[in-house]
Structure formats: C-alpha cells, structure tokens
Amino acid sequence: MSYRDVASRQVLWWACTAVGARMPVAMAPLALVFLMRERPGGYSLGAVLAAAFVIGEIVGAPVLGLRLRHDRARAHLAGGLACGAVGFTGLGALPGAHPAVLCGFAVVAGAAPAAATGGLRTLLTALVPERATAQALSVESMLTAGVWALSPAAVAGLALGVAPRVPLLLAAALMASSVAGLWLLPSAWGGDGADGADGADGGRPTARSLLRLLTGAWPVYVTGAAGLALLGLAELVLPALLEQRGVGVGWSGPLLTGMAVGGGVGGFVHGLRAWPGRLRTRSVVLMAGVALCVTTAALSPGTAGIAAALVVGGALQSAAMLTRNLSLREALPPHALAAGYSVMYAAASAGYAATGSLAGALLRTVAPSTAVLAGVGLTLVLTAVGWWGEVRAAGASPQDAGRAPTVLPGDVRAAASGSVPGPVSGSVSGVPAVAGPEGAAIRGGGDPESGL
Template identity: 35%
Template sequence: MTSTSPGPTTPIEAAPPVVVGWPSVLRLPHCTRLLGGTLLGRIPLGMAPVVLLLAVREQGGSYTLGAALAGAFGLAVAAGQPLLGRLADRIGQTIPLVAGALLSAIAFTVIAVTGTGNLPAVLTAAVVAGVSAPPLEASLRALWTHVVPSPSYLRAAYSLDSGSQELVYVAGPLLATAVTAVAGSTAALLATGLLGLMGAAAVATSVPSRTWRPTARSGSGVLGALGSAGLRLLLLALIAVGASLGALNVAALAAAERSGATWLSGALPAALSIGALIGSALYASRPWQASPGTQLVTTGAGFTASWLPLCLDMGPYTSLALAVIPGMFFGPLLTSAYQCLDLLARPGMVTESFGWLVSAFGIGTALGTAAAGPGNGSWAVPALAAAVALPLLQVVRRQLDQSRPSRTTS
C-alpha cells in the first residue's frame, strides 16, 4: 500500500484482522467530516446531468441538446479527475479542491445567468464545470490511511465509502428535480455549484487534508500513475464493470416498456443502489482472511453471475427483487478494488490513481449505455459486460500475488 506522511501513529502492519463496523469508523477523529464533506461535494455529480437537461427543456430546448450537455459534462469529469489528482499528488490537496470547486461553481453560475440558448457558451461552461469538479472522491481515499489505525478499520472505511456513494446518485437527481420544480432551473444550477463548493471547503479545511503532503514520486513521464501495468489492468476491468451499470439504465427502461410498468425504469437502478449499500455493510461485518486480490475475483464472479437471473425477464416485481443482488456484490467488489488499487498505485501517485478509477467508471458507464441501445435494452448486455471484467480481475489477482506486497489490507 502506498502512503504519504504524516501516517497513523499505530503501524497498520501490526494490527490483527478484526471486525470493525461503520459506526466505529465514524467515531474516529475527522472521519465523519471527511466523509460528509465528500458526499456533499459530490452531490453535484448526480445533480448536474439532470439539472442541465431540465434547464434546456425549461428554456425551450430539445432533449438532444440537453443530453449533449449532460454527456459533455460527464466526459469532462472523467478527464478532469485524474488530472486534478495528479496535481494534488504534486502540490497537496488544498488548491485542487478549493480552486476546482470555485471554478466549477462559476461555470454553473455562467449557465444559470446566460441561459442555454447560446450553444458555444453553454457547452464550454458545461465542460469547464466538469473538468474542474473537485477531486473529492480520490482525495478522500488518499486520506483514509492517515485517519484509521489498522487494516481492519481501513477495509471498513473503504466499505463505508463505496456504500455511501450510492446516495450521491440517488439524492442528486431527486434534489435537482425538487429544486427545479420549486424555484426553477436557474436556482438549481446555482445550488449545484454551491453544494460542490461547500463540500470541497469542508474537506480542504480539515486537518488531515491540510496536513497531507505528497511523497516522492516513483518515476515520471506522461503516463504518470498509468505506468503501473497492474493498475491499467484493474482500470480496464472497472470499465467493463461500469459498462454493466450503464447498460442497466437502458435495460431498465426496456423492461418497463415490456411490462407496462413505467415506474420500473427508475426503480431498478435504485434497487441496485440499495443492494450496494446492503452488500457493503455485510462485507464490513466480518473479517476476511483472503487477500485483496482473491476478494476482488470472488466478488467479481458473484457480480457476473448475479446478472443471469435477470436475463429470464420474470416480470416487474421479480426483476425488482433480483436487481438488488448485483448491487450486493457491486459494493464489496468496489471495496476490494480500492484495496487493490492502493497496493498497485505507484509511490506518490495514489490520488491520481484513484482519479483514474473515477474516470474508468465514467467511461464504462457511457460505453455501456451506448452498447445497450443497439441491444434493445436486453439484460444480456450488462451480463456480458460483467463477464468481460472477470478474466481481467483474475490477472490483477495474479499480479498482486506475485508482487507479495509487504503491507496487507485484510
């Protein structure tokens, strides 16, 4: 595992594997503030695509324009996170977090003030808002090793992190819709920028973030964190995992149309998010003696297999119940990926590495959504995407086993 000074006072290597629950993590100094600030600052990532679409429609624009702006924002986020993560690994977290949030908030304000009628201006602002979105997710994961005292706490912290992030993509669209309905899209755009700024400020002004300092980098060059072959393989696997989630949205809409239950299009993704929260909690409730690489493959295999019952298309209520199961494996899979990425990251590049993880999921989601269209929303598309990830995860495990890292995260 990579680390940066100052580290925890108790050596992580010396702690025995024990069960640590989420409440124990939240009771540690700084943890509640770091997690809460990160979630608050990331809500705009769930709000922005919906807000942009609603703003375009409110001002008489087309769905095509709204979707293009939302897509441009998403791609810009995927591009910006590793770049800002690399900057944090060089100069610390304060400037990338605060300056990024401020620039993103200004861009949302520009869209709110000028409206969506001027396509070049609004498209530029959407890209700026996305590429400058503060790297809160990557920064938090770079900080966990400095605020937890043992590997068991670290695993619980990663589990809490992966489970709670589902709230961003549930609360974000709901909040965007509610604010737009009550106060209009202009207020919703302003609120989107403000929430990002508030969350980034909460994290950036915390003691762990302010005192976090980069370590010496292992090599340099254009590739940066991608110079790690193991990391590249893990990211490719996570692109495939993200593709299964992107395909879910289209498959859910198709299932809703086939069954005549329009509510299913939103309920199925929500069911998966609930499953991820449950799965992450269950994962943290027991000690795992297996290595992080073995956990990665095991949870990946479960994630792949859990899509197969949905392919039977057994009606809306059965499908709704079955959609919880991939989520229950997705949460632990993501937690295992965090642990493996921490082991695979090159020294001095941990924040950038986690930024690439965010990008991998963004790219995968977009590819999955695009692939599910020609597939007519078949459940086979997310199942196939998950299956593509599995052999890649097995190669990652072999690389980790061969490297024999000196520090474990069991």
C-alpha cells in the first residue's frame, strides 16, 4: 500500500481536470463579494449572490448526482461543467446587470457543475488499483486543500489589482478547461454491481431503488455535514474573533491558508499507513479533535494559539472527511457511489451554510468566541447523531455478518489483488477487513460489494 500505486499519467490528467472544476467553486463566494462591493449596498448584494451560488450547489448536487450513469460519465460531467462555465461568464461579463439576472447566473454556476465532485471522485478511484483507494482519496484531499489555500489570494489579488470581474472570468476559463480535460480521461468508470442490482428489469437500477440506497446511508451524510460545519464556523467567524482579541483582521487570510495547508498535510499522513479501529470510531475521535481545536482557537488570547489550533484542526478535519468517504464506499454499492458522493457534497454544503447562519445570527447578540462555542456544540450533536445511526444500522443487520461473499464479475480486479470484500484477514485501502456487523452496509442491505 503506497502512493506509488496512484502515480500515473491518467491520475495526473485527472488532477489537472479536477483543479479546473473545483477552483472556480472555491473562488466563487469571495469573488462575488468583490464583484458587487462598489455598487450601492454592494456587500449585501454580494452576500446574496454567494448564498444563491451555495443554494444552487445544495440543490444541484443530489438532483444531478442521481442522474449520473457510469456508462455516460463524460457526457454528464461535460454538460454540467459547460453550463457552469456559462454561469461564471455571465457573472463576469455583466456585473452591472439586474440583481435578479445575476442571481440566476449564480444559481446556474453553482448548480450545473455540482455533481462533478462526486463524478470525478468516482472516476479517480476507478483509475487506481482497489488497494490504493485510500491513497487516491488522500491525493484528492491534498489537491482540494491546495485549491482552497490558493483561491482567496488569487481572488483578492486579481479583483484589487486588475478588475473585480477578472476572478469570475478566470473561473469560467478554468471550468471550460476542465471540460476539455475530460477527453483525456476514460469516458466512463466501471459499473460493477449495476447489472442486476435492484433494477426493476434486472439491469440498470431504478431511481427509486437508488434513492433508497442513498437514504439508507444518512448517518454518513450527517457526520460529513458536521465536519464541514466546523470548517465553515472557523472561516466565517475568524475575522470577528480576531477583532475581539485585538488582532488585525488582515491575519484572516494567512490563518485560513495555514488551516488549508494543515488539511493537505492531514490528507497526506492519512494515506501513509493503515489505521486501526472501525471507521465510525475513527471518525468520531477525529471530529472530537477538530471540535477541541476550534474551541481552543475561540479561547486563545493571541495569534499564535489561534494559528496552531487552526493548522491542527485542518489536518484532523481532512482526515475525518476521508473516513467519511471511505465509510460511504462501505455503505453503497459501486453503481451508487457517484450519486452518494454528490449527496455528501450537498450535505456538507448544507452543514457549512447552517453553521455559518447560526454563527451570523448569534454575532448580533453575543461575543464571537461564544458564537464559535455554540457552533461547536451543534456540530458535536450532529456527530453524535451520525455515530448513533451507524451503530444502530450495523446492529440491526446481524444476519449479514455470517453471509459468505459472492464474487461477481466486477470483483475480478479486487479478487486478483486479494481485496474481495468479506470476512478475510488483512486490510484494504487502509481499512481493516473484518467479519461481523462492521462489515455490513449502513443501509443494512448486505450487498457483497459494499465493502472496501
């Protein structure tokens, strides 16, 4: 198990395509604020446009994710990314348009490419050997951390140094380049498990059966939402917290960059070895660590303490999200993973927005540190609910624990690498393979392909 298994030309092309697809998303909220700040009521309008963009993501990810098909992956992703590029182009080319028109462009820019995250993640895991899944997801985590670390500086520099519309036009160009990059990658990913799995006609699964599978994985989504909620809490309240501590607000950028770099380091370290314990247990421990770091940042009197807490919290949060992605692979059969990742993306975005809204409302009446602590309490409740749901689902399906695994045609590669799901010894992708309820799917269906 090594990062060497991930090093290939196709993964490099995937990384270039993913940067083109994701950097516009990371740039969008701040770019919209800069775009509108010189108009009357500009900051409020910028916030509204950013909210419209996020709402588009939350709605578009599950709706479009449910329509993704492994045999037409390139066409689905290219269409969404192309429409997203049009949305960004409209925002950058028509900054003086009526607010309703700009909101429409923002919704399109957020919603149309929202399923790309899940589709590209599924495609990445199809490009590497089964045993390297954890390393592939770690590479994705490092790439995402780099994008989020670079985006704020790029937006601020271009908006202030060139023109407010330039960041959005750059976002449009990057997203258009990701459409071209798709043609350097396979046109589809493996559809193992799609045939004969829950389909009404014995073939492609129905929308209802797919929705049932995704709904059954709700505990993973809840914990995933809690993870990004803590990240959003730290980002959105940090300027006010610095003011409370008598620190210049200009430190917000470097501190958030440090947190993103910490996330990249956390993703890299997570992929170096196999970690002990059940995924759900590791996730709770990591989330508790992130909550402790955010609490420490809220209570620290100086910049050094806040910086250290955010860097460590970013590393732990990255590892926590990796455990959630691995748990989702256990909870869903392969044909449902792209849709599952899209729903996870929507849930995480909703968690980010909900905690940010809570903190924003509390800032009107309480100190920033108190608002942070309230947000931490909310995320700990979400984490506990998600953990309880996973434990309950695992305990509710003991009949699946002793079932012998069936090796389907799609399992040939896994069988060749010694990683067929089921009661075998050793570990796969950094996750111990064990018999018993832990190996059962969260949905309780006992699908033989639901393990890593």
